[in-house]
Amino acid sequence: MNPGTIGTVYVKELRDTLRDRRTLVSMIVVPTLFMPALIFGMAKIATAIVSKAREEVPRVMLVGGADSPAVRAELEKSGKFAVEPASGDWKQLISDKKVRAAAEIPEGFEKGLGEGSAPAVTLYDYQGELKSGLAVEQLRDFFTGLRDRATAKLLKDRGLPATIARPFEVKQVNVAPPEKVGGNILGGIIPYFIIFLSLVGAMYPALDLSAGEKERGTMETLLCSPAARTDIVLGKFLMVLTASLFAVFSALSSLGATLLLVAASSGTAAKGDPGMLSIDPLGILGVLAMIVPVAVLFSAVLFALALFAKSLKEAQSYVTPLTFMVVVPVAIGILPGIDLNYRLALVPILNISLVCKEMLSGVWHWGYIGLIFGSTALYAGSALALCVKMFRSEGVIFRT
Amino acid sequence: MIEARLLTKIFRDTKRGDIRGADQVSFRVEPGTIYGLLGANGAGKTTTLRMIGTLLRPTGGSATVAGFDVVREPDRVRANIGFLAASTALYARLTAREMIAYFGRLNGMDDRSVRARIGVLSEELGMGDFLDRRCEKLSTGMKQKTSIARTLVHDPQVMIFDEPTLGLDVMTARSIVQFVRECRGRGKTVIYSTHVMSEAEKLCDRIGIIHGGAIRAEGTVTELKARTGESDLEESFVRIVAPEARP
Numbered sequence: 001m002n003p004g005t006i007g008t009v010y011v012k013e014l015r016d017t018l019r020d021r022r023t024l025v026s027m028i029v030v031p032t033l034f035m036p037a038l039i040f041g042m043a044k045i046a047t048a049i050v051s052k053a054r055e056e057v058p059r060v061m062l063v064g065g066a067d068s069p070a071v072r073a074e075l076e077k078s079g080k081f082a083v084e085p086a087s088g089d090w091k092q093l094i095s096d097k098k099v100r101a102a103a104e105i106p107e108g109f110e111k112g113l114g115e116g117s118a119p120a121v122t123l124y125d126y127q128g129e130l131k132s133g134l135a136v137e138q139l140r141d142f143f144t145g146l147r148d149r150a151t152a153k154l155l156k157d158r159g160l161p162a163t164i165a166r167p168f169e170v171k172q173v174n175v176a177p178p179e180k181v182g183g184n185i186l187g188g189i190i191p192y193f194i195i196f197l198s199l200v201g202a203m204y205p206a207l208d209l210s211a212g213e214k215e216r217g218t219m220e221t222l223l224c225s226p227a228a229r230t231d232i233v234l235g236k237f238l239m240v241l242t243a244s245l246f247a248v249f250s251a252l253s254s255l256g257a258t259l260l261l262v263a264a265s266s267g268t269a270a271k272g273d274p275g276m277l278s279i280d281p282l283g284i285l286g287v288l289a290m291i292v293p294v295a296v297l298f299s300a301v302l303f304a305l306a307l308f309a310k311s312l313k314e315a316q317s318y319v320t321p322l323t324f325m326v327v328v329p330v331a332i333g334i335l336p337g338i339d340l341n342y343r344l345a346l347v348p349i350l351n352i353s354l355v356c357k358e359m360l361s362g363v364w365h366w367g368y369i370g371l372i373f374g375s376t377a378l379y380a381g382s383a384l385a386l387c388v389k390m391f392r393s394e395g396v397i398f399r400t
Numbered sequence: 401m402i403e404a405r406l407l408t409k410i411f412r413d414t415k416r417g418d419i420r421g422a423d424q425v426s427f428r429v430e431p432g433t434i435y436g437l438l439g440a441n442g443a444g445k446t447t448t449l450r451m452i453g454t455l456l457r458p459t460g461g462s463a464t465v466a467g468f469d470v471v472r473e474p475d476r477v478r479a480n481i482g483f484l485a486a487s488t489a490l491y492a493r494l495t496a497r498e499m500i501a502y503f504g505r506l507n508g509m510d511d512r513s514v515r516a517r518i519g520v521l522s523e524e525l526g527m528g529d530f531l532d533r534r535c536e537k538l539s540t541g542m543k544q545k546t547s548i549a550r551t552l553v554h555d556p557q558v559m560i561f562d563e564p565t566l567g568l569d570v571m572t573a574r575s576i577v578q579f580v581r582e583c584r585g586r587g588k589t590v591i592y593s594t595h596v597m598s599e600a601e602k603l604c605d606r607i608g609i610i611h612g613g614a615i616r617a618e619g620t621v622t623e624l625k626a627r628t629g630e631s632d633l634e635e636s637f638v639r640i641v642a643p644e645a646r647p
Contacts, residue, residue, distance in 0.1 A: 008505045012494070019493040217489030221550070223455050224483035225506040226475045394456050 001234070005227045009235025017205055017239060026204045027243045031197045031251035036258035038193065050130065057082050058100040058135030061090045063124075065105030071113075071146065072105075080138055094126050100135035101125045103143070113150050188334035190255070191356035194248055194287060195330050195349065198295045199302075201247020202240050203319060206302035209236045211315035219397065233303075233391035237384065240303055244295040252284060286359035290369070293376035294352050298326075300383035307390050310399055333357060345371045348379050401589055402429040402452060402558060406461035409447050409613075421447035423613040424461065429589050429606075431557070434580065436604030437593040438637060444613035445593035446485075449562045452591070453483045466557045466589075479507060482551030485562035492536035496527060496546040499535060500553050507554035514553070521549040541572045548579055559583045561592045565599065577603060597634045611641040 017023045059082045062072055076083050084099055093099040104122040112118030121143050125136035152162040213219040222232060302319060309315035326349055332338060333353025340354045351372040358365065390396045409421040422444045429435040437445045450456040452463050454474035463470045466480040490499055497518060504514035522531055525545045530538055535546060551559065561580060565573035580603055583590050594600055600607055601621050608618045617624060617640045621633055628636040 005506065008502070012491075012498075012502050015498070016491060016493050216492070217487045218491055220455065220485065221488040221490070222506075224453060224478060224481070224488065225503055226479040226508070227506045228475060398450075398456065 002228065002231050005231035006235045006238070009227065009232055010238045013205075013209060013236055013239035014242065017208075017243065020208070023204050023208065023243065027201050027246050028250050031201060031247040032254040034193065034197065034251065036254055040258055040262065053131050053134055056131065058131065058138065059084050059098070060135055060139060061086060061093070061099050061102040063090055063102055063104040064107065065103075065109060067107060068105050068110035071110055074146070075103075075142060078142060080142070081135075091124065094124060094132065097126065097129065097132070100132045101139055103139050113146070116150070116154050118150075188357050190360060191287065191353045192330050192334055194251060194291055194356070195294060195352060196327065197247045197251045198244045198291055199298045199323065199326050202244035202295065202299045202302050205243040206240045206299060207306045207312055207315045207319065209239060210303055210306040211309040211312050212306075214309075214397075215311045223397065229392045230388055233388050237299060237303055237387060240299040241295055244299050245292070248288070248291055248295065252288065256284075280360065280362055283360040283362065286364075286369075287356045290352055290356055290359070290373060290376075293373060293380045294349070296380035297348065297376060297383055300380060300387050304383060304387045304390055307387065308396055308399070329353065340365065340368050342368075342371070346375050348376060352376060401431055401467070402427075402435070402463070402465050402591055404428075404448070404452065404461070404463040407448060407451055407458050407463050408460035409451055409456060410459040420613045422451065422458075425608075425610070425613070425615050426461075427608050427615065427618065429591055431589045432584060432587045433605040434584050434590040434592055434603050436600040436607040437591065437610055438595065438597070438600045438604075438607050439593070439610035440595055440641070443595075443610045443641075445595075445610055446562055447613070448610065449483075449485075449560050449591065449593055452477075453481060453560055454478055479554065480556050481558045481560055482554075482556040483560045483562070484547055484551045484564050485560075486564060486566035487562070488547065490535040490538075490543055490546055490550070493534060495532050495534050496538065496542070496549070497531045499546055500549045503550045504553040509554060517553055517555075518549075521552060525549055540568060541575065544568065544572050544576060548576075556588070558589045559591070561590070563593055563595070565594070565596070597637060601633045609637060609640050616640050 017027075057080065061084045062075065063086060065072055072083070075081060084093075087093060090099060090102045094102060102124040104124065106119040106121070109118050109121065123136050123139050123143075126132035151165050155162055155164055210219075213222070223229075301322065305318040305322065306315040309318055329347065329350035330353045333350050334357070338344075338354065340351070340358065344354060345351045345368050351368075355365075355368055355372050359369075405426050407422055407425040411419045411421050413419055425444070425448050427435060437448060439445045447456065451458045452465060452470060454470050454477050457471060465477045468476040468480065470477050490496075491502075494502065500518050500521065501514045504517060505511075509517065518531070522528055525548060527542075527545055527549065530542050533542075535543060538546065559580070561576075564576050564580075568576065577599060580590060580592060584605075592600075592603060604621070606618065606620055607624060608615045609624070610616065617627065619627065624636045624640075625631060625633065628639040630636040630639060
């Protein structure tokens with residue numbers, strides 16, 4: 001192995017890559033825009049949609065309740081609902097989203113309310129539909145308020161204090177530092193994108209530097225030089241790894257900058273409160289350290305797959321299934337209730353997803369961290385050895 | 401000097417079985433001469449040259465290039481050859497200068513030597529106008545000059561040309577042929593594969609006619625014609641590789 005030759009190949013590939021717009025897009029532009037756009041853009045869009053839905057006065061329908069006019073009048077008077085005239089097909093109207101929710105008031109409800117023995121009110125909604133959910137939530141608030149007021153009146157009439165029905169309140173106070181709260185909120189999603197971006201960042205250069213070179217005829221030119229095959233493959237591999245790590249670095253830098261901007265614009269930083277979206281910097285450093293062997297693994301596997309291919313098109317057909325093979329374990333890692341154990345710590349990709357989630361929420365299991373780093377480094381080393389072996393095989397390089 | 405002794409290459413194919421890409425090919429090329437490997441497409445020219453250039457490992461036989469064995473000392477062999485083929489392309493996003501310098505460095509040259517060599521080659525090949533232009537922007541002729549400079553940057557003793565004029569226009573092909581002659585004039589050992597009879601006739605001191613992976617006949621153009629009793633190299637070639645095909 002000759003470090004000088006490896007360096008020569010690496011510098012050439014770096015220069016070549018930096019002149020390629022497609023690689024720059026996958027290496028810098030996508031990761032830089034992707035994270036803030038996805039995390040904050042989506043959050044902003046979701047907030048806007050929910051706010052707009054909340055502003056809407058929901059159309060609701062009261063089914064039955066002919067003998068409970070006061071309840072109906074109070075509901076209409078509240079101004080929170082647009083009460084539609086009763087109709088026999090109210091369930092269909094909810095399904096068609098023409099009415100958001102309905103409340104079925106049983107016979108004798110109002111009478112029973114005054115006596116403390118009113119039958120149950122049934123609420124109808126379209127489960128999973130945002131506006132219907134908000135409408136039924138407001139209906140529940142209305143009837144809960146009605147019940148509380150009726151209870152208080154009954155107690156008062158009997159000379160009892162209102163607190164008898166609610167002898168104590170339950171309060172909830174968060175004791176976790178903001179960065180740990182942020183880590184728990186973003187802990188699942190950040191590893192997901194970081195791992196995915198380290199794959200995306202390596203993808204195009206891996207294809208271009210192997211199958212692309214074969215297709216363009218420059219591979220044979222290169223192999224005519226006295227440079228050792230191992231030096232050539234290592235120089236190329238280092239370039240692919242650089243692209244992968246740069247994609248991750250771009251994404252994290254962009255995310256950090258976005259978080260600072262959000263904090264500054266909301267004024268939380270000035271008050272000394274980093275806000276609920278702040279993340280422990282140590283957690284970020286931990287993620288960066290853990291992502292290195294993953295990036296090596298991805299770079300080597302992608303390079304090996306693309307090396308086997310005769311053309312860029314064939315290489316793309318090999319690489320596409322790999323994307324799914326990566327996304328699935330990472331997505332499983334996000335699911336709540338899946339915790340690290342020694343068995344999962346050996347499952348590639350899933351182990352990284354889980355340990356990064358823990359580190360971002362301030363949990364440092366050093367045994368798992370060591371095991372995951374070591375096992376991933378071992379997988380990565382094996383993949384790299386396979387790359388070198390394949391590059392030395394004329395059956396692969398001159399495959400027809 | 402190049403010496404091939406019973407050079408054989410068998411490609412293993414799961415569907416088609418063993419394929420003999422080259423079958424006991426033997427020849428010798430002295431410095432200052434051009435040896436032509438003349439054969440139809442698929443005859444075994446590229447396989448033979450790739451074994452000599454150490455891109456493929458022989459299944460049997462041996463070969464030495466400038467005194468180095470192609471199996472035991474492949475790096476040294478490659479350090480002594482310039483390999484130019486229709487399939488050896490340029491890096492589109494590098495400039496002509498960067499392309500030549502890259503191969504100079506891969507050949508172990510230091511920056512000063514590379515700079516000096518690029519100056520000499522640029523002067524000789526008339527590359528001054530496009531030396532700093534990206535290869536993707538060069539005309540076919542300019543690309544060929546850059547490829548030639550790439551093969552010559554380390555001043556190799558042995559030149560291997562594998563159908564270098566394939567797909568080129570007449571003027572560019574002529575400049576390649578002229579360059580091959582110059583290589584001979586400088587005392588380099590040259591091996592030149594082609595299926596173009598006129599090129600072989602004009603250029604080669606000796607010709608090996610290859611067919612089905614094996615050398616079927618060898619000699620000077622005059623010797624080959626005399627052997628077949630033909631006055632034309634093409635007729636001699638056909639008579640040697642497919643005697644039954646003649647009317």
